[in-house]
Amino acid sequence: MDMLAVRADRLFDGVSANPVEKPTVLIENGRILAVRSGGDLPADAEVADLGAVTLLPGLVDSHVHLVFDASPDPVGRLAEADDEQALVTMRANARLALASGITTVRDLGDRGYLSLRLRDKPTADPAAGPLLLTAGPPITTGTGHCWFLGGGVGSGPEAIRAAVREHADRGVDVIKLMATGGELTPGTASHVSQFGVAELRAAADEAHRCGLPVTVHAHGGPGIADAVAAGVDMIEHGTFMTADGAAADPAVVEAIAAAGIPIGATVALKPVPGVARPPRIEMMLPLLIRVFLELRAAGIPLVCSSDSGIGPLKPADALAYGPAMMVNLLGVAPAEALRSVTSVAARACGLGDRKGRIASGYDADLLAVVGDPLTDPAALPTVAAVFRAGHRVR
Numbered sequence: 001m002d003m004l005a006v007r008a009d010r011l012f013d014g015v016s017a018n019p020v021e022k023p024t025v026l027i028e029n030g031r032i033l034a035v036r037s038g039g040d041l042p043a044d045a046e047v048a049d050l051g052a053v054t055l056l057p058g059l060v061d062s063h064v065h066l067v068f069d070a071s072p073d074p075v076g077r078l079a080e081a082d083d084e085q086a087l088v089t090m091r092a093n094a095r096l097a098l099a100s101g102i103t104t105v106r107d108l109g110d111r112g113y114l115s116l117r118l119r120d121k122p123t124a125d126p127a128a129g130p131l132l133l134t135a136g137p138p139i140t141t142g143t144g145h146c147w148f149l150g151g152g153v154g155s156g157p158e159a160i161r162a163a164v165r166e167h168a169d170r171g172v173d174v175i176k177l178m179a180t181g182g183e184l185t186p187g188t189a190s191h192v193s194q195f196g197v198a199e200l201r202a203a204a205d206e207a208h209r210c211g212l213p214v215t216v217h218a219h220g221g222p223g224i225a226d227a228v229a230a231g232v233d234m235i236e237h238g239t240f241m242t243a244d245g246a247a248a249d250p251a252v253v254e255a256i257a258a259a260g261i262p263i264g265a266t267v268a269l270k271p272v273p274g275v276a277r278p279p280r281i282e283m284m285l286p287l288l289i290r291v292f293l294e295l296r297a298a299g300i301p302l303v304c305s306s307d308s309g310i311g312p313l314k315p316a317d318a319l320a321y322g323p324a325m326m327v328n329l330l331g332v333a334p335a336e337a338l339r340s341v342t343s344v345a346a347r348a349c350g351l352g353d354r355k356g357r358i359a360s361g362y363d364a365d366l367l368a369v370v371g372d373p374l375t376d377p378a379a380l381p382t383v384a385a386v387f388r389a390g391h392r393v394r
């Protein structure tokens with residue numbers, strides 16, 4: 001492949017709050033060779049001058065469910081779909097995500113390892129989807145949160161170890177475990193733990209022995225505390241939900257911060273006229289905001305993600321709306337919100353040396369948007385171009 005020079009008005013490199021003005025990004029063999037400000041172009045480069053746009057690293061969505069169709073009843077719809085039909089949904093979601101500038105996704109719950117088929121099927125079409133990391137079916141109790149995805153196991157550390165080993169043998173990239181109930185699953189309660197600390201520790205130990213990171217779905221404070229004590233690598237949601245509200249436990253917050261564990265804040269949603277958040281979440285929102293402010297104040301990295309697929313506000317392209325929500329709800333600076341879907345998210349997924357930054361040696365995954373998301377993060381969904389591994393896919 002020849003050298004490609006991508007030009008724009010300004011560039012957010014994934015880290016710095018100060019944009020690069022009049023950037024040229026030089027790309028060769030799918031990698032970024034160099035980033036320059038102004039100056040001449042190499043004579044042998046093909047030029048893509050994108051005009052009055054801002055370049056950013058391709059977005060990283062650390063928590064998606066490609067298998068869910070973002071309908072009002074994704075669980076029911078999936079139950080009616082055979083594997084081939086489910087794969088059609090997954091492919092469409094992957095394509096939609098990439099077209100919105102998400103160049104890396106981490107699927108934290110499929111059905112029956114279907115995402116491995118998607119990940120491992122060779123495709124000549126660079127627009128087919130983002131880089132896919134996957135957990136396979138999430139490990140849960142027999143009737144626990146998302147049991148219908150097929151990752152239900154008995155209880156006890158040995159059953160958990162066996163489930164982790166099976167996932168590793170199948171070739172997953174990350175272990176996902178449901179430590180508490182969840183909003184999506186009738187008969188479970190988000191604040192109630194499904195596993196004890198011994199089981200979570202068995203999961204973390206076995207995953208690490210297999211060379212895999214482990215991320216844990218946890219809403220309730222006790223489940224979060226057990227996950228931290230077990231030595232997990234990341235916590236999804238981390239809402240400290242109670243039966244009818246949310247309240248962070250300062251000692252647990254301190255433990256998360258001391259362990260350096262990032263929290264996946266699954267806040268991104270795509271506004272749809274006439275569709276509101278689930279009433280329970282709407283009612284809890286002020287308390288959830290307070291929890292996230294306390295997590296952030298403790299220095300815990302917040303990774304903005306979507307949990308895409310689980311409802312009408314969570315289509316596969318929802319992530320780009322997340323940074324504006326981080327700014328509006330939590331009062332963070334735009335650069336911090338943008339880091340939470342680029343460099344910070346990439347690091348949390350174990351890809352900090354390849355993804356989430358526009359820098360020499362990084363994969364040439366780029367998003368160009370109209371406007372300047374460093375001053376107005378609501379500009380992030382106004383996509384002008386997307387590059388994946390140096391190929392323009394939009």
Ligand SMILES: [Zn+2]
Pocket residue numbers: 063064065108109307
């Ligand atoms: Zn999820």
